[in-house]
Every structure is written in C-alpha cells, then in structure tokens.
Amino acid sequence: MEMKRNPAKLLWLLLLFSDTVPFSCEKSMRERAIELMQDARLIDGYMKYKDNNLFLSQDLFVFHSSHNDLVLQLRILYQNRLSRVNLRELNQTHTNLAKLQAGYVGAQFWSVYVLCSAQNKDAVRLTLEQIDAVKRMCNSYEELELVVTAQGISDSRRIACLIGVEGGHSIDSSLATLRMYYDLGVRYMTLTHSCNTPWSESSSKGIHNFYPSVTGLTAFGQEVVKEMNRLGMLIDLSHTSYSTVKAALNISKAPVIFSHSSAFAVCNHSRNVPDDILQQLMNKGIIMVTFNADVLACGRKSVNISTLADHFDHIKKIAGSELIGIGGDYDGAKSFPEGLEDVSKYPSLIEELLRRGWNETELKGVLRENFLRVFREVENHTSVTSKWNHFMVWRNCGCTRSQSGCVHWAGRNVDSCKSI
Amino acid sequence: MKRNPAKLLWLLLLFSDTVPFSCEKSMRERAIELMQDARLIDGHNDLVLQLRILYQNRLSRVNLRELNQTHTNLAKLQAGYVGAQFWSVYVLCSAQNKDAVRLTLEQIDAVKRMCNSYEELELVVTAQGISDSRRIACLIGVEGGHSIDSSLATLRMYYDLGVRYMTLTHSCNTPCVTGLTAFGQEVVKEMNRLGMLIDLSHTSYSTVKAALNISKAPVIFSHSSAFAVCNHSRNVPDDILQQLVSDKVLGFVFWRKEFVDHFDHIKKIAGSELIGIGGDYDGAKSFPEGLEDVSKYPSLIEELLRRGWNETELKGVLRENFLRVFREVENLICQNTYLIGSNSSHLTNQWDLIIFFPSKLEMLKLCLEGASSLQGRRLMSLFAPHVENQD
Numbered sequence: 001m002e003m004k005r006n007p008a009k010l011l012w013l014l015l016l017f018s019d020t021v022p023f024s025c026e027k028s029m030r031e032r033a034i035e036l037m038q039d040a041r042l043i044d045g046y047m048k049y050k051d052n053n054l055f056l057s058q059d060l061f062v063f064h065s066s067h068n069d070l071v072l073q074l075r076i077l078y079q080n081r082l083s084r085v086n087l088r089e090l091n092q093t094h095t096n097l098a099k100l101q102a103g104y105v106g107a108q109f110w111s112v113y114v115l116c117s118a119q120n121k122d123a124v125r126l127t128l129e130q131i132d133a134v135k136r137m138c139n140s141y142e143e144l145e146l147v148v149t150a151q152g153i154s155d156s157r158r159i160a161c162l163i164g165v166e167g168g169h170s171i172d173s174s175l176a177t178l179r180m181y182y183d184l185g186v187r188y189m190t191l192t193h194s195c196n197t198p199w200s201e202s203s204s205k206g207i208h209n210f211y212p213s214v215t216g217l218t219a220f221g222q223e224v225v226k227e228m229n230r231l232g233m234l235i236d237l238s239h240t241s242y243s244t245v246k247a248a249l250n251i252s253k254a255p256v257i258f259s260h261s262s263a264f265a266v267c268n269h270s271r272n273v274p275d276d277i278l279q280q281l282m283n284k285g286i287i288m289v290t291f292n293a294d295v296l297a298c299g300r301k302s303v304n305i306s307t308l309a310d311h312f313d314h315i316k317k318i319a320g321s322e323l324i325g326i327g328g329d330y331d332g333a334k335s336f337p338e339g340l341e342d343v344s345k346y347p348s349l350i351e352e353l354l355r356r357g358w359n360e361t362e363l364k365g366v367l368r369e370n371f372l373r374v375f376r377e378v379e380n381h382t383s384v385t386s387k388w389n390h391f392m393v394w395r396n397c398g399c400t401r402s403q404s405g406c407v408h409w410a411g412r413n414v415d416s417c418k419s420i
Numbered sequence: 421m422k423r424n425p426a427k428l429l430w431l432l433l434l435f436s437d438t439v440p441f442s443c444e445k446s447m448r449e450r451a452i453e454l455m456q457d458a459r460l461i462d463g464h465n466d467l468v469l470q471l472r473i474l475y476q477n478r479l480s481r482v483n484l485r486e487l488n489q490t491h492t493n494l495a496k497l498q499a500g501y502v503g504a505q506f507w508s509v510y511v512l513c514s515a516q517n518k519d520a521v522r523l524t525l526e527q528i529d530a531v532k533r534m535c536n537s538y539e540e541l542e543l544v545v546t547a548q549g550i551s552d553s554r555r556i557a558c559l560i561g562v563e564g565g566h567s568i569d570s571s572l573a574t575l576r577m578y579y580d581l582g583v584r585y586m587t588l589t590h591s592c593n594t595p596c597v598t599g600l601t602a603f604g605q606e607v608v609k610e611m612n613r614l615g616m617l618i619d620l621s622h623t624s625y626s627t628v629k630a631a632l633n634i635s636k637a638p639v640i641f642s643h644s645s646a647f648a649v650c651n652h653s654r655n656v657p658d659d660i661l662q663q664l665v666s667d668k669v670l671g672f673v674f675w676r677k678e679f680v681d682h683f684d685h686i687k688k689i690a691g692s693e694l695i696g697i698g699g700d701y702d703g704a705k706s707f708p709e710g711l712e713d714v715s716k717y718p719s720l721i722e723e724l725l726r727r728g729w730n731e732t733e734l735k736g737v738l739r740e741n742f743l744r745v746f747r748e749v750e751n752l753i754c755q756n757t758y759l760i761g762s763n764s765s766h767l768t769n770q771w772d773l774i775i776f777f778p779s780k781l782e783m784l785k786l787c788l789e790g791a792s793s794l795q796g797r798r799l800m801s802l803f804a805p806h807v808e809n810q811d
Contacts, residue, residue: 080573122521124522128571128574129571131573132576132577133573172519172522174522174526176477176525176526176528176529177525177526177529179529180525180581183580184580
C-alpha cells in the first residue's frame with residue numbers, strides 16, 4: 001500500500017524540481033561570473049590584485065582589455081577638448097567610466113591611433129597629441145591612473161591606463177621616435193594598421209595605396225622588432241599580414257601579442273589568426289580576442305555572445321587557454337555582438353564561458369593572468385640593467401675603433417651595437 | 421744709512437718683475453679656483469646638431485671624449501670647468517611644416533643616448549639636479565617654436581621627455597608672425613604652467629615685449645648679447661635689459677668681438693644678477709681669439725676678474741643666477757604631475773615619475789590650496805615623504 005504514492009504529487013514535485021534546478025544554475029553562472037570578475041578585474045590592458053574573501057576565489061583579478069579607441073573618438077567628436085566632456089557619463093561612445101566599472105575593467109590599453117592617411121605627413125605630431133590626450137584624461141579623473149609596468153597594473157587600485165600606438169606609420173621610420181614614444185609611456189606598438197609602412201606589410205589590402213611592394217618585414221622592419229625587444233615594448237601583430245607575423249615571430253626574442261584579433265578557422269577574415277600561428281604562440285605570446293562583429297561572423301547576420309565564445313573555444317582547443325586574453329576594440333569597431341554592445345557587458349562573456357565549462361583558473365588567465373605573464377616576460381627580457389648594459393656597449397663600441405670590444409658582451413647587445 | 425744702490429736697484433727690478441707676474445698668475449689661479457668651486461652652467465651648445473651633420477647621430481662612430489672636429493668634446497668641457505650644459509635640439513627652419521617634430525624627437529633621443537653613454541655626463545631636468553650632480557649635467561633645450569608644429573600637446577610631450585627650455589623662434593617666423601599672436605600667447609602661458617623656461621634669443625623686439633608682458637615667470641635669453649655694444653639684431657637693447665631687472669630675467673651672454681664689453685655694459689645698465697653664459701659653441705661659426713672652444717671659459721673669468729668683478733658677481737654669472745631663475749620657474753608649477761619616461765637608471769619608482777615641486781613646505785601648501793582635491797591628494801601622497809626628508 002505504501003508503494004502507491006499520489007502520482008499527481010510526484011508529478012508536481014518533478015515539475016517543481018525541474019523548474020528550480022535550471023533556474024538556480026543560471027543565477028549562479030551570472031553570479032559566478034561577477035564574483036570572478038570582482039576578484040579578477042579585466043585587463044583590456046590592465047590587471048590588479050586585491051585581497052578579498054569572496055565565495056569562489058581567493059585571488060582578485062582585474063579585467064584587462066587590450067584595445068580601446070575612445071581617444072580617437074574624443075578627437076573626432078571633441079578635438080581632444082576634455083573640458084567639454086564628462087567621461088563618467090559620456091553617451092556617444094561605447095566607453096565611459098561608469099560602464100568600465102560596471103564591466104569590471106581594471107586596466108585598459110588606450111590606443112593612440114592616427115589615421116593611415118597621415119603617413120608621411122604629420123603622423124608623428126598627431127600621435128604625440130593622442131598620447132597627450134590619454135595623459136590628460138588619466139590625470140583628470142580619480143578613477144583613472146596611468147601606469148607603465150606589469151607591477152603598476154598589479155598595484156593600482158583604480159582603472160589603470162596604458163598606452164598603445166596603433167600602426168608603424170606613427171614612427172615615421174625613425175627608431176629614435178620609437179624610443180621617445182617608449183619614454184612617454186607607450187608600451188605596445190601595432191606594427192601596421194590598415195596600411196603598409198615602408199618596412200612592414202598590413203593584412204588590409206586595397207584600403208590605402210602605401211608601399212604596395214612591401215612584404216612581411218624589410219631589414220629595417222627587423223630592426224624595429226629588435227629595438228622593441230631591447231626597449232621592452234610589446235610587439236602587437238594585429239592588423240599585420242601573415243608574412244609579417246611569421247617574420248616577427250621569427251625575430252622577436254620576447255613574447256608578442258595580438259591586441260585585438262580572433263580565430264581565422266572560425267571566421268576567415270584577414271584580421272584573424274590562423275591555427276598554425278596560434279600554435280606558434282604557445283609560450284610565445286597572447287591573442288586578445290576581439291569583439292568586432294565583422295571579424296567574428298564572416299557575414300553571418302546574427303552575431304551574439306555565442307559567436308564570440310566559439311572563438312574562445314576554438315583557440316583553447318588548438319593551443320590552450322594560456323594564450324588567450326580580451327581585446328574588445330570598443331569605440332574602434334562599428335558593430336558588436338548582441339549582448340556585448342558596450343564596455344559594461346564583459347561579464348556576459350565570462351558567464352557564457354562558464355556555461356561552456358571553462359574553469360576559474362582558465363578564466364582568470366583570460367581576464368588577466370595571461371597578459372600579466374606575457375608583459376612581465378617582455379619586461380624581464382630587457383630590464384633597466386640590460387638597457388644600461390646596452391648603453392655601456394655603445395660606449396665600448398665608441399671607444400674602440402674596431403668592434404672587438406663589443407664581442408665580449410652579451411650576444412644581443414652586439415647586434416644593437418652594430419645598428420647604431 | 422748708506423745702502424748699496426746697485427742692490428736696491430736690483431731689488432726694485434726684481435720686485436717690479438715679480439709683482440705684476442704674481443698678480444697675473446693669481447688672476448688665472450683665482451679664475452680657476454672660482455670655477456672649481458662654481459662650475460659653469462652654459463645655456464646653449466649645438467654639438468648635437470653637429471653630430472647629426474657629421475655622423476647622422478651614430479654615436480657608436482664617435483668618441484665624444486676626444487672629438488676633434490667640433491668646439492666641444494668631453495675633455496674640453498672638463499678643462500673649461502663646465503658643470504652643466506644645455507644641449508640644443510635645434511632642427512633646421514626649413515623643416516617647418518614638414519618633419520620638424522620627428523627631427524626634434526631624433527635630436528632629443530640623441531642627447532639622451534649621449535648622456536647615457538658617457539660616465540662624465542648625466543641627464544638632469546631640475547635645478548636641484550644640476551646642484552646635486554657630480555658630473556657634467558645635461559639638459560635639453562628646443563631651439564625654435566617650429567619644433568612644436570603649433571601644437572601645445574607636442575610642447576607638453578617635449579616637457580615630458582625632459583626639455584626644459586624652448587626658444588620661441590629661430591631664424592624663421594613661426595606661425596606667430598609679428599610679436600606673439602593669440603596662439604603665441606597661449607604658448608607662453610602653457611610654458612609657464614609646465615615650468616618650461618621661455619627663451620627669447622632669436623626673437624624679435626616685439627616678441628620679446630609681448631612675452632615679457634604675458635609671462636608670469638622669469639624668462640631667459642639663452643645666447644644673446646648687448647645691443648648697445650653691438651647693434652646686431654640678435655642682441656638685447658638696454659630698455660629690455662632694464663625690464664629684465666624688474667622682472668628678474670636672466671640673459672645669457674653670447675660673445676662676439678668685444679665680448680667682455682657686453683658683460684660690463686649689461687652690469688652697468690641692469691646689474692650682474694641677470695647675467696649668465698651661453699657660448700653657442702658648435703652653433704656659431706666664429707669666436708673671439710682666445711675663446712676658440714669650450715675649454716677656454718676660464719680666460720673669460722680671468723678677464724672679468726681683471727676688470728674688477730668680484731667673486732660673488734662671478735659665481736652669479738657662472739651658475740647662481742641661472743639656478744635662481746630656474747628655481748623660480750619651477751616654483752610656479754603647482755598642478756599636473758606628468759609621467760615622464762626616462763632612461764635614467766636611478767629612477768626606481770615604477771612610474772619614473774619626476775616631481776617638479778618646490779622643496780619648501782610653504783610653497784607646497786600654496787600648491788595644495790590651489791590644486792584640485794585629486795591633485796592635492798596625489799601631491800601629498802607622492803611628495804610628503806620628500807618634504808619630510810627635507811626637514
């Protein structure tokens with residue numbers, strides 16, 4: 001008799017159960033995403049640790065995003081007149097300070113892009129103006145703080161600001177200019193934008209007509225890469241052609257980055273990274289996956305968070321999650337996936353990845369750890385000491401007429417000695 | 421009572437021989453002792469332009485200690501008791517509206533590489549840096565407003581790179597054509613705000629008047645002389661010299677033929693406190709006999725001693741006057757800490773941040789009152805330790 005239960009009751013219980021179980025899983029995914037990001041704020045260029053006893057993680061991360069073109073928009077909309085803008089509430093852009101905080105962004109690389117059409121004209125002066133705008137912006141708001149090192153990112157309690165030059169046309173074929181940008185705080189340079197420089201090839205064809213016969217990196221282009229290694233400036237290969245990427249990976253002794261590119265195998269757009277390169281990036285760099293809808297979906301009409309997450313899954317499958325970061329390209333790209341319309345939406349991406357089974361370690365890597373590791377390696381590759389050594393090498397080179405005084409120095413410095 | 425007249429005569433001769441001789445010797449010695457104590461700060465040298473012309477800035481091909489083809493090399497600077505040198509990062513006027521900015525960056529880079537490459541040299545960016553340095557302190561001066569391509573942002577970035585004066589024009593007008601246009605006035609104000617010395621050498625009379633009118637900080641003439649002594653357009657007329665006195669301006673003296681007369685004249689018109697030295701070695705083509713290169717500065721000091729200048733006046737000319745002006749200009753900066761990247765290995769702060777604030781507590785308080793709360797907080801957190809150490 002006890003075997004007979006009220007079937008209606010059972011059914012009712014089942015329904016209830018089936019209702020509540022998924023509901024509590026969804027809620028906990030979002031919560032998990034937020035807790036993770038409070039702990040590990042995104043670096044779209046920046047990262048920061050702080051101690052916090054949250055339910056899931058012991059470490060706190062700051063989300064770091066590696067590419068944002070707000071500063072270009074400020075030039076276009078306001079001619080860099082920051083006094084006319086309230087960056088906390090700015091409406092006309094994907095980015096404002098409130099949204100960055102809502103998106104748990106802890107560090108941001110600000111791109112100081114100047115138009116390709118300025119190549120061989122006033123690109124240098126324009127770049128200085130954009131760098132100046134970033135500095136004024138970061139000095140003007142309590143929420144922001146300019147930093148130039150991995151440690152600076154770790155230590156900052158605010159949204160850390162870093163500077164990235166986007167396009168070799170900004171240096172006007174001058175290594176001295178590159179060095180001065182470094183002195184001003186620039187910490188990465190994208191070798192090309194959508195135009196060839198006299199020394200490097202872009203992945204974009206037909207947009208501009210500069211130096212059409214240049215392929216990969218010329219001899220001078222190789223010197224640029226070596227000089228960036230010596231200085232400790234991150235080499236960014238987004239926007240560059242396949243041959244440029246191969247050449248740079250060949251020459252660079254330090255890890256490289258793609259500040260805003262996605263997976264070619266998922267969408268075969270020239271801005272994306274093919275599988276063989278992804279494999280070469282293992283232990284030698286990071287790809288900061290970008291949200292530009294055009295490069296994610298290859299013309300598919302519906303582009304959403306899932307489309308983006310497919311890129312993450314693919315790269316993890318091919319090369320592991322340790323070489324993945326995030327480079328949103330907000331205020332640079334025109335269209336974004338549904339659900340990721342502006343910089344406050346990053347948690348939705350993390351939520352989706354959690355749902356797809358990514359674990360916390362992997363996600364902390366994506367959010368900040370991977371980038372920090374790469375940045376530190378690039379810094380360690382040339383510490384202040386080795387820079388000083390380099391100058392000592394120059395002195396030795398100058399004092400001895402022959403180069404023999406240099407031969408006893410470390411290998412790479414000998415090369416630098418010759419190039420001066 | 422009777423002395424040997426021959427002996428007396430002999431003594432007299434001997435005496436008359438030795439007295440002038442020992443006076444001369446002591447002038448030279450006095451000059452050298454003075455300069456050992458108060459090494460010269462020179463306001464203008466164009467070696468870096470010569471390095472570009474002769475060696476395309478390839479420092480590995482040059483030994484700056486022994487370089488023969490220029491007025492300047494390190495050995496001569498030391499022989500001349502030069503303690504600090506402003507290196508001009510001049511680029512040709514013909515680059516205006518073309519690639520002047522990039523060329524200027526290349527010259528700044530050359531100065532930095534040069535100063536990093538030799539133990540005898542050390543890049544500094546403050547008056548305190550000059551005072552503290554045990555080497556030849558290097559500073560950077562932009563020569564000609566055409567270098568900023570009418571961009572205040574570019575001016576600010578030069579400041580961040582370590583540039584501490586800008587000559588408003590070289591031998592070409594900038595888009596600030598007569599005197600100073602409205603934008604030119606903004607340039608002067610921005611230089612005040614940043615704490616960059618305004619250099620009026622090469623500028624026209626009306627530009628000088630306009631700048632003196634607007635600038636709240638002392639100004640300099642990094643390499644000019646007295647118009648009344650030699651009426652060359654590069655020189656400073658008496659009325660300006662007098663205005664300089666009331667405005668506490670510093671004029672560096674650049675010499676031509678009767679060079680020492682310039683010193684005397686300026687001292688007479690306006691006093692010695694506004695005088696310094698700006699040789700223009702490796703910039704100008706010809707120099708007075710006896711002053712052919714940077715090792716000869718002691719001869720100038722010797723001559724001034726002979727003309728009755730006293731040690732205080734000469735120490736002023738050698739360095740104190742400039743340091744006073746530089747500190748006054750620095751003291752007017754109250755706002756905006758800028759990040760400055762530098763290859764200086766002594767900077768251990770992760771930001772390579774150099775703070776240009778007065779070392780006196782009362783000036784700091786003034787700054788804090790005037791600054792926004794954000795900047796005030798930053799000032800306190802970044803500066804307070806330094807202030808404590810001062811006390």
